[in-house]
Amino acid sequence: MTYDTVRETDPAVADALEGERARQNDTLAMIASENHVSEAVMEAQSSELTNKYAEGYPGERYYGGCEYADDVEELAIERAQELWGADHVNVQPHSGSQANMGVYLAVLDPGDKILSLDLTHGGHLSHGHPANFAGQVYEVEQYEVDAETGYIDYEGLADHAEEFDPDIIVSGYSAYPREVDFERIQETADAADAYHLADIAHITGLVAAGVHESPVGVADFVTGSTHKTIRAGRGGIIMCEEEYADDVDAAVFPGSQGGPLMHNVAGKAVGFGEALDPEFEAYAEQTVANAKALGDRLQEHGLDLVSDGTDNHLVLVDLRPSHPDTTGKAVEEALEDAGIVLNANTVPGETRSAFNPSGIRAGTPALTTRGFDEDACREVADLIYDVVDAPGDEDVVAKVGDRVDELTDEYTLYE
Numbered sequence: 001m002t003y004d005t006v007r008e009t010d011p012a013v014a015d016a017l018e019g020e021r022a023r024q025n026d027t028l029a030m031i032a033s034e035n036h037v038s039e040a041v042m043e044a045q046s047s048e049l050t051n052k053y054a055e056g057y058p059g060e061r062y063y064g065g066c067e068y069a070d071d072v073e074e075l076a077i078e079r080a081q082e083l084w085g086a087d088h089v090n091v092q093p094h095s096g097s098q099a100n101m102g103v104y105l106a107v108l109d110p111g112d113k114i115l116s117l118d119l120t121h122g123g124h125l126s127h128g129h130p131a132n133f134a135g136q137v138y139e140v141e142q143y144e145v146d147a148e149t150g151y152i153d154y155e156g157l158a159d160h161a162e163e164f165d166p167d168i169i170v171s172g173y174s175a176y177p178r179e180v181d182f183e184r185i186q187e188t189a190d191a192a193d194a195y196h197l198a199d200i201a202h203i204t205g206l207v208a209a210g211v212h213e214s215p216v217g218v219a220d221f222v223t224g225s226t227h228k229t230i231r232a233g234r235g236g237i238i239m240c241e242e243e244y245a246d247d248v249d250a251a252v253f254p255g256s257q258g259g260p261l262m263h264n265v266a267g268k269a270v271g272f273g274e275a276l277d278p279e280f281e282a283y284a285e286q287t288v289a290n291a292k293a294l295g296d297r298l299q300e301h302g303l304d305l306v307s308d309g310t311d312n313h314l315v316l317v318d319l320r321p322s323h324p325d326t327t328g329k330a331v332e333e334a335l336e337d338a339g340i341v342l343n344a345n346t347v348p349g350e351t352r353s354a355f356n357p358s359g360i361r362a363g364t365p366a367l368t369t370r371g372f373d374e375d376a377c378r379e380v381a382d383l384i385y386d387v388v389d390a391p392g393d394e395d396v397v398a399k400v401g402d403r404v405d406e407l408t409d410e411y412t413l414y415e
């Protein structure tokens with residue numbers, strides 16, 4: 001994809017777009033929530049559908065001229081149903097947060113109670129953080145991971161649910177490296193007579209490929225974003241059983257959104273189609289194998305992984321035991337100077353601020369898209385460790401940067 005036409009009319013924006021493409025080509029994207037979509041998904045997202053209003057749903061729009069909007073939305077829905085085995089799918093949420101808002105709006109009233117995982121333990125803002133609408137509109141209490149093991153404290157959650165009597169329990173996380181036992185959380189939700197929302201934003205692709213247990217058919221509602229492990233471009237999705245379909249659809253439109261972003265819905269359709277290819281299963285398996293290889297090697301270097309490892313696409317490093325004077329932010333910044341882009345992250349039992357926390361989170365979805373295997377990820381772990389161990393050493397950072405340049409030349413991305 002070129003930006004020649006943009007350049008003719010708007011060189012400043014063309015500079016930024018080309019700069020971003022070069023940045024993605026020339027660095028290793030290890031933010032666990034990021035990935036690289038195909039050229040086909042990008043083409044669909046930049047289509048004329050960006051011009052089209054299509055409020056409503058296929059066959060029931062509030063505007064004329066929606067026949068092709070209907071086509072792409074129907075394709076996105078059918079493919080999502082096939083990928084995740086869901087009865088009902090709404091592909092219109094603009095993001096994972098909007099998808100969560102749609103579910104809350106569908107079944108909760110203001111002041112109702114949400115029980116969700118604490119943000120510093122791996123939860124998400126839209127699960128009820130005080131700075132987010134969910135924390136402002138609803139009464140929220142939060143559960144935690146077990147301080148010793150780093151795994152969800154399922155018993156603690158069950159006790160908390162009995163005491164708090166929530167209207168909805170939220171599972172599914174942003175910085176949790178282990179398989180989630182959705183059935184067990186459903187049992188807790190049943191005992192509390194609460195709804196269960198499983199937010200699989202991070203693991204949509206792993207669930208679709210069958211390399212992570214699926215909450216579809218278990219939890220009442222499953223939400224996700226479509227640009228992480230599933231590589232279908234930016235957006236959100238809601239899945240539920242038929243009995244909730246009308247409430248969910250009404251909560252998305254007109255409840256919380258106006259016109260759907262039909263160009264993004266087209267991207268979702270293309271990306272979901274790609275994920276239905278049998279090759280996608282191999283991609284998802286490799287993503288998990290790569291995260292394990294990355295984590296194992298970081299541990300061999302003496303770094304402490306929350307939960308002592310990973311079952312999915314990410315690792316969470318607690319720097320405090322091995323490098324008590326080094327912060328996640330210092331490591332994030334030094335690594336970025338070397339061309340490895342990941343994020344500083346809070347860790348369970350965080351003792352620093354969210355802006356300068358004690359951990360780093362690293363994911364393998366984007367590296368795997370580039371073709372990295374376990375050996376390559378072990379080498380990336382070595383590079384990360386070198387910088388963790390000496391974030392202020394310019395020679396080390398430069399040397400790591402030189403090797404990153406070689407790796408990005410070898411594992412090419414966008415033309």
Ligand code: DSN
Nearest residue numbers: 033096124174175201
């Ligand atoms: N911001 C995303 C993440 O990095 O996990 C979640 O929405």
